[in-house]
Amino acid sequence: MKTKLIMISKLSQGNLLPSKNQLNKKLVPESLRIYTSMLLIVIISLIAGCNNALDDDIDLSAESKMTLQVKKSKAVSAPGPAQLLATLPQGASGSTVGPGGALYVTEGAAGRISRVDPKTGDVTTFTSGLPLQLPAIGIGGVWDVAFLGGTAYAIVMLVGPDVGGSDVVGIYRIDGPNSYTIIADIGAFSIANPPTSPFFVPTGVQYSIQTYRGAFLVADGHHNRVLHVTRDGEITEIQAFGNIVPTGLAVSGNTIYMAELGPVPHLPEDGKVVSFSPNSPTITTVASGARMIVDVEFNRGRTLFALSQGIWDGVEEGSPALPNTGSLVKVNDDGTFTQITDGLDRPTSLEFINNTAYIVSLTGEIWTIEDVGGPPFN
Numbered sequence: 001m002k003t004k005l006i007m008i009s010k011l012s013q014g015n016l017l018p019s020k021n022q023l024n025k026k027l028v029p030e031s032l033r034i035y036t037s038m039l040l041i042v043i044i045s046l047i048a049g050c051n052n053a054l055d056d057d058i059d060l061s062a063e064s065k066m067t068l069q070v071k072k073s074k075a076v077s078a079p080g081p082a083q084l085l086a087t088l089p090q091g092a093s094g095s096t097v098g099p100g101g102a103l104y105v106t107e108g109a110a111g112r113i114s115r116v117d118p119k120t121g122d123v124t125t126f127t128s129g130l131p132l133q134l135p136a137i138g139i140g141g142v143w144d145v146a147f148l149g150g151t152a153y154a155i156v157m158l159v160g161p162d163v164g165g166s167d168v169v170g171i172y173r174i175d176g177p178n179s180y181t182i183i184a185d186i187g188a189f190s191i192a193n194p195p196t197s198p199f200f201v202p203t204g205v206q207y208s209i210q211t212y213r214g215a216f217l218v219a220d221g222h223h224n225r226v227l228h229v230t231r232d233g234e235i236t237e238i239q240a241f242g243n244i245v246p247t248g249l250a251v252s253g254n255t256i257y258m259a260e261l262g263p264v265p266h267l268p269e270d271g272k273v274v275s276f277s278p279n280s281p282t283i284t285t286v287a288s289g290a291r292m293i294v295d296v297e298f299n300r301g302r303t304l305f306a307l308s309q310g311i312w313d314g315v316e317e318g319s320p321a322l323p324n325t326g327s328l329v330k331v332n333d334d335g336t337f338t339q340i341t342d343g344l345d346r347p348t349s350l351e352f353i354n355n356t357a358y359i360v361s362l363t364g365e366i367w368t369i370e371d372v373g374g375p376p377f378n
Contacts, residue, residue, distance in 0.1 A: 080370040086121035088364035094144030095349040108133035108141030131167035184233040195223040210249035219246040248295030259293040266312040299373040304331040
């Protein structure tokens with residue numbers, strides 16, 4: 001519209017349009033003034049009736065054309081297909097985005113946390129020597145990781161004496177490539193402070209760790225509660241649930257968002273994303289209707305996504321979904337989910353870097369899905 005006004009202004013400056021100036025009336029013949037008046041009416045009619053007519057005729061610079069094309073592509077882009085980025089041969093579970101914008105992934109069977117380049121998929125060892133997953137159990141060991149103040153903290157679970165192990169269940173601070181410090185013994189806390197819901201593993205099954213106001217939140221999927229843990233090792237229970245199996249966590253301001261796997265047989269209606277605040281009894285269902293939700297994360301634009309592991313394999317309590325039945329879903333304002341990608345093989349963790357989703361699977365595969373979120377991006 002600015003360009004159109006400039007064109008009209010230039011016509012006026014060149015005395016081609018009628019003017020109230022008396023000198024102009026004398027200099028310009030009456031017939032020409034009538035003609036240009038009619039021309040002005042035609043121009044204004046074109047502007048009012050076809051807003052884009054003049055814009056289409058403007059010779060945009062290459063840079064302007066490129067900017068318009070980029071904006072248009074962002075507005076209409078659809079999520080791309082899932083693409084394999086990397087494979088960790090001994091399996092994987094949790095993940096986070098850490099220093100350098102890289103992806104950090106836990107490998108319980110290897111007692112290791114790996115750094116994965118989000119562009120190339122190159123894998124390097126970040127730290128090793130952590131308690132190993134017990135083969136008889138098949139899950140556990142170093143399970144999830146989070147960074148606070150540039151330092152990594154890992155959850156290690158299902159390695160205690162109650163399940164045949166000899167290590168501490170809790171939060172391990174990573175001090176170097178082969179060293180760590182145990183800052184919180186969650187296993188001992190859980191034994192001393194058992195949940196009110198039924199359980200058979202005294203030390204619990206801590207599925208995820210999330211930073212929160214200079215400390216940590218830990219979701220225990222077996223004891224059905226969320227714990228608050230300080231860097232000094234002080235542990236408190238901030239929310240307890242019935243048998244809903246809490247899994248992944250995300251935070252926005254003071255609000256905590258949590259994924260619910262749901263009890264056996266893990267029906268779609270039991271797969272939920274809920275929200276709550278510390279010290280508040282109110283728990284709000286944000287969305288429901290996806291099977292075995294194992295993680296929840298915000299993408300840019302504050303759009304909330306969830307990771308569904310899929311259809312339960314029916315073997316026993318605690319066993320995963322059937323292969324290739326998982327999906328990435330978007331949380332809608334009306335409390336439903338929209339499927340973004342399906343056919344995922346037993347996914348366990350979700351992260352976002354820019355507008356790309358990074359999905360870690362139980363088998364150790366790391367998949368990417370580009371252009372997941374739409375505008376607005378702030």
